[in-house]
Amino acid sequence: MQNQELKYWLAFAKLSLFRNKHFLFHKNFFDSLADFWNASFDALTDAKITDQVAHNFINTRSTINPEQELEYLYKYNLDVLLFDEPNYPSLLKEISSPPLLLFYRGNKEILHQQLFAIVGTRKFSSYGKQITLQLTQKVVDNNLIPVSGLALGIDTIVHQTCVNNHFPTVAVLGCGIDDNTIYPRSNYRLAQEIIKNNGIIISEYSAQTEALKHHFPARNRLISGLSLGTLVTEARQKSGALITAHFALEQNREVFAVPGPITQSTSDGTNNLIKLGAKTVTTVQDILDELNLPQKIAIQKTRNVVPDSPEELEILNQLSSESKHINQIALACKKSITYINAQLLLLEMKGRVHNLGNMHFTLKT
Incomplete structure (x- = not known):
């Protein structure tokens, strides 16, 4: 497309x-x-535009400089997908309010593959972290590309799991995607890693558009709109992740939720989703069956976790896929918590254990 039209x-x-x-x-x-x-x-009115919209358009178009918008696109090295072009994501075209265009950085080709949204609370529990790690890994193993919102919490776990596996992921932002504006700033480096690992970051907002509160519900409709289904792994009753789930329902997409302990407020939202008819997920097979997708890997291979020393072996023998508190490990090994903590830190750096937070750990498989 010529610049004259694009601007x-x-x-x-x-x-x-x-x-x-x-x-x-x-x-x-x-x-x-x-x-x-x-x-x-x-x-404008001859083009079937209402009088009110025509007046609004004439009064506000002077605030925008098309040439400047084009300059921003090139200055910040962004690419764009237009709604009427064939490479615009087909599933997104089906929703009631798809954006006129999408700004993107990264590999646009993955937008035409099988995408699956995984979202959840910003303030997760150790349980929420564990199940998000495990289910995201299984989704990746079955060649579904995870979509999330680059927010703190569950979104970060989803994207980081993909990066750790050198697997693409789609991050949908509620702000501009230029280096100066990516939000949250603490995930700037993660955004760069997503791009380097053949993934993509996208937004309907132009460069230098700050992350405003009302942008995030709008962003959530894109997360669900791009995806075959949406999984909420952990969410409070008023979590933004539930907005994504509701958009998925409106868009006639499947909604999945992981049940959680009734004693934890972080599971109130997901438990209620299940009451309202969301598909219960305890294994990735629940997702594959509902979406009518074959399981790509029938038998998952467990990684050989080879210790580098007898001390590491002693600790690894106490760990499994079940969460265990550091106090339990120290008691079983008959070592001080300070010693066990130092060993666990080394094992985490080597990629052999998961730190779930609150001093809970699992074996990385």
Whole structure:
């Protein structure tokens, strides 16, 4: 596409005044997007645009400079997918309010593969961390590409698991995706790793657009809209992850949830989703069966965890896929907590154990 046309796509998207499918209808009344952008009130109403929207458009378009929007695109080295192009994600086109365009950095080809959303609370429990690690790993093992929102908490665990496996993942942001604006800032390096590992970061917001509160519900509709289904691994009753689940239902996509302890508030949201009809997930097979996907790996291979010393062997023998507190390990090994903690830190750095937080650990398989 020529820059002359692209700059107006960028300007219309920044304006956010026309719903996507309406925009394509109105666009057909003009010879070019430049004519549409500069149209008079009469020309706009002749294109079946209501008087109110036409007035709003004329009054606000002067606040946006199409040339500047194009300059930002190149300055920050961003790419863009336009709604009327064949490489725009097909599943996203099916939702009621797909964005006019998507800004992206990374491998756009994965947007046409089988995507699966995994989301959850920012403040997770050790249980939530453990099941998210395990289920994300199994999803990866079965060649489903995880989609999440790069937020702190469960989203970070999902993306980091993919990066650790050198497997692509899709991160959908509620802000610009230029280096200066990626949010949260603590996940800037993770965003770069996602791109390096053949993944992609995407957003409907242009460069330098800050992360505002109302952007995140809008972002969530894209997470679910890109995906065959959405899994909530852990969520409180008012978690933003539940917004993603509700969007998935509206978009006629499958919703999955992991049941959790009734004594933990971090499981209130997921337990309630199951009451409302979400599919219960205890293994990846529950997801594959519901989506009618074959299991790519019938028998998962357990990694050989080879200790480097007798001290490591003693600790590894106390660990399994079940969570264990450091006090239990120290008691079984008859060693001080300080000693066990130092050994566990080394094992974690070697990628042999998972630190679930709150001094709970599992064997990494």
